[in-house]
Amino acid sequence: MTRIAFDQMMDTVKKAFVLAGLPEAKADVCAQVHTESSRDGIYSHGLNRVERFIDYISKGWVDVNAEPTLVNNFGSFEIYNGNLGPGILNARFAMNRATEIAENNGLGMVSLNNTTHWMRGGSYGWQAADKGYIAICWTNTESCMPAWGAKTIGIGNNPFVMAVPRKNGHLVLDMAMSQYSYGKLQVTRLKNEKLPFPGGFDKDGNLTDIPGPIEETMRILPTGYWKGSGFAILLDVISTLLSNGLATCSIDKAGKGSCGSCNQVFIAIDPLKINSQEFIDNVLESTVQQLKSSVPATENGKIYYPGEQSLLTRKTNLELGISVDDGVWERVKQLAGH
Amino acid sequence: MTRIAFDQMMDTVKKAFVLAGLPEAKADVCAQVHTESSRDGIYSHGLNRVERFIDYISKGWVDVNAEPTLVNNFGSFEIYNGNLGPGILNARFAMNRATEIAENNGLGMVSLNNTTHWMRGGSYGWQAADKGYIAICWTNTESCMPAWGAKTIGIGNNPFVMAVPRKNGHLVLDMAMSQYSYGKLQVTRLKNEKLPFPGGFDKDGNLTDIPGPIEETMRILPTGYWKGSGFAILLDVISTLLSNGLATCSIDKAGKGSCGSCNQVFIAIDPLKINSQEFIDNVLESTVQQLKSSVPATENGKIYYPGEQSLLTRKTNLELGISVDDGVWERVKQLAGH
Numbered sequence: 001m002t003r004i005a006f007d008q009m010m011d012t013v014k015k016a017f018v019l020a021g022l023p024e025a026k027a028d029v030c031a032q033v034h035t036e037s038s039r040d041g042i043y044s045h046g047l048n049r050v051e052r053f054i055d056y057i058s059k060g061w062v063d064v065n066a067e068p069t070l071v072n073n074f075g076s077f078e079i080y081n082g083n084l085g086p087g088i089l090n091a092r093f094a095m096n097r098a099t100e101i102a103e104n105n106g107l108g109m110v111s112l113n114n115t116t117h118w119m120r121g122g123s124y125g126w127q128a129a130d131k132g133y134i135a136i137c138w139t140n141t142e143s144c145m146p147a148w149g150a151k152t153i154g155i156g157n158n159p160f161v162m163a164v165p166r167k168n169g170h171l172v173l174d175m176a177m178s179q180y181s182y183g184k185l186q187v188t189r190l191k192n193e194k195l196p197f198p199g200g201f202d203k204d205g206n207l208t209d210i211p212g213p214i215e216e217t218m219r220i221l222p223t224g225y226w227k228g229s230g231f232a233i234l235l236d237v238i239s240t241l242l243s244n245g246l247a248t249c250s251i252d253k254a255g256k257g258s259c260g261s262c263n264q265v266f267i268a269i270d271p272l273k274i275n276s277q278e279f280i281d282n283v284l285e286s287t288v289q290q291l292k293s294s295v296p297a298t299e300n301g302k303i304y305y306p307g308e309q310s311l312l313t314r315k316t317n318l319e320l321g322i323s324v325d326d327g328v329w330e331r332v333k334q335l336a337g338h
Numbered sequence: 339m340t341r342i343a344f345d346q347m348m349d350t351v352k353k354a355f356v357l358a359g360l361p362e363a364k365a366d367v368c369a370q371v372h373t374e375s376s377r378d379g380i381y382s383h384g385l386n387r388v389e390r391f392i393d394y395i396s397k398g399w400v401d402v403n404a405e406p407t408l409v410n411n412f413g414s415f416e417i418y419n420g421n422l423g424p425g426i427l428n429a430r431f432a433m434n435r436a437t438e439i440a441e442n443n444g445l446g447m448v449s450l451n452n453t454t455h456w457m458r459g460g461s462y463g464w465q466a467a468d469k470g471y472i473a474i475c476w477t478n479t480e481s482c483m484p485a486w487g488a489k490t491i492g493i494g495n496n497p498f499v500m501a502v503p504r505k506n507g508h509l510v511l512d513m514a515m516s517q518y519s520y521g522k523l524q525v526t527r528l529k530n531e532k533l534p535f536p537g538g539f540d541k542d543g544n545l546t547d548i549p550g551p552i553e554e555t556m557r558i559l560p561t562g563y564w565k566g567s568g569f570a571i572l573l574d575v576i577s578t579l580l581s582n583g584l585a586t587c588s589i590d591k592a593g594k595g596s597c598g599s600c601n602q603v604f605i606a607i608d609p610l611k612i613n614s615q616e617f618i619d620n621v622l623e624s625t626v627q628q629l630k631s632s633v634p635a636t637e638n639g640k641i642y643y644p645g646e647q648s649l650l651t652r653k654t655n656l657e658l659g660i661s662v663d664d665g666v667w668e669r670v671k672q673l674a675g676h
Contacts, residue, residue: 106412150632223562294488
């Protein structure tokens with residue numbers, strides 16, 4: 001395993017994006033977000049996604065020059081058309097806009113239709129929290145999972161994000177509606193390992209923790225069985241009706257994955273409009289304290305608050321360099337003209 | 339099993355609430371909501387909770403005369419103090435107020451601090467959907483579940499609700515952050531049955547589908563393992579900071595369960611401000627159609643949209659009478675002075 005310094009990775013990714021046709025300022029932001037995802041240990045949506053994003057551009061699925069345009073305005077709630085621009089830029093714009101609205105009104109909501117894959121959903125939670133805002137956001141996706149009770153895919157894994165700013169490390173939840181991603185199945189299979197818990201059904205309809213048979217059936221397990229299935233359906237329908245966008249069943253028809261015009265919702269709230277800083281600090285520290293004072297389930301086990309492990313990985317990766325898969329790194333360097 | 343007509347059950351519950359001290363108009367609404375929960379098959383939070391609610395009143399934990407009062411107003415976002423009034427009445431008020439705000443602004447958000455147990459969370463999703471609004475709401479609770487990685491309880495099961503109005507049956511998700519409720523564990527144990535899937539850990543730390551050993555350890559499983567644990571923590575912290583209320587770790591100190599001053603968030607959106615009725619119908623029907631056209635996992639299996647099974651139970655219970663546990667029904671009749 002090789003480790004690459006943050007700046008070196010970001011420069012290389014930026015060069016690759018510029019060569020792929022992104023204007024320099026846009027390439028800069030996209031490279032930063034991809035590199036930050038790898039820095040935080042979300043390798044699947046960081047460096048590992050660079051090649052695929054460039055492939056989307058070359059297919060014409062992502063318009064590198066498009067900017068979001070305002071469609072409708074209801075005071076604290078604005079709707080934008082993403083015009084199939086880069087998903088990262090559209091999502092960052094929308095979350096930032098939600099915080100701007102919240103700056104005046106306490107609450108801001110922005111929905112975005114006709115956008116493309118936003119990569120790591122957590123990025124936008126961290127973005128808002130870094131600016132001092134509570135955030136809730138989610139995206140719909142193409143179908144990649146069977147609904148509960150079905151054996152053929154029909155719903156998205158629709159990642160859902162919640163974030164709360166905290167001085168000693170934000171609380172950030174970034175969860176897809178499938179128990180494991182296809183990326184996790186692949187990585188586990190390549191290591192010849194089992195999943196920590198059953199992750200889907202094999203061809204005989206039995207729950208299994210062996211990744212290969214699940215990848216074959218595409219019967220990945222919704223988070224919490226019927227619960228994650230229902231949650232995925234509601235997230236899809238609500239973001240679609242909040243953005244006047246395309247639902248999963250319509251995205252599927254385009255055959256372009258999440259680049260076939262997905263939609264997203266971004267909610268931001270200013271906690272300081274409602275509470276004193278002292279009250280906020282007290283709620284967060286006493287909650288973290290309650291978690292940390294629980295008795296661990298295993299000897300020497302640790303209990304983490306949501307987001308803590310990303311922050312620990314970030315510290316290590318900034319100190320030692322970001323872990324990369326050598327093959328992936330070589331291909332990105334080639335795409336950057338090295 | 340006995341079946342009781344809706345009106346008979348509601349009249350009896352209302353009499354019990356009036357005898358417990360609730361003013362008649364309030365008793366009427368509370369009786370309706372409890373009876374509707376049983377009607378929809380959510381027996382645990384319907385008739386079965388009447389005795390416990392009356393116990394809360396007799397202990398002085400619920401103020402039968404309290405009304406919510408406005409604490410703060412940010413345009414589309416209002417904060418109320420529930421003044422420890424009946425949780426059902428406070429929650430109905432707050433969700434209705436969110437829809438009133440949304441009527442003008444497209445979006446309305448109301449948070450509620452210092453309230454008591456709202457019984458069935460789904461009630462407020464159905465309430466908003468019946469009025470034509472999309473709804474998102476949740477509550478925090480006292481600790482009843484270990485955080486992921488812990489073996490002692492430290493987080494709530496914090497039910498989360500999403501609802502979308504639909505002509506042929508609303509889409510409603512009503513999910514707690516534990517895979518199973520303690521009520522489900524108890525019912526399953528009394529029947530000498532196993533849970534459909536593992537529901538928690540036994541005293542040796544092994545996942546089990548036998549309810550008794552889980553009730554003993556209180557190590558109920560979060561929905562989706564670490565995911566439901568993280569989601570529960572974020573729901574608690576966000577509703578607390580949106581309402582300036584008490585977090586789970588503070589509710590715990592009162593030792594009154596959710597009646598120890600919990601807090602809630604209610605979001606309502608008017609889909610007709612954003613979309614035509616034709617567009618809405620098309621999104622919902624094509625989504626339901628995609629679910630229904632999936633291949634069932636088992637022979638003759640059915641795939642339900644979220645909320646469909648509640649609606650089917652409702653139809654049966656309205657036709658044949660609502661199923662009751664005979665012992666529970668006798669005790670409620672006694673509380674009603676029969």
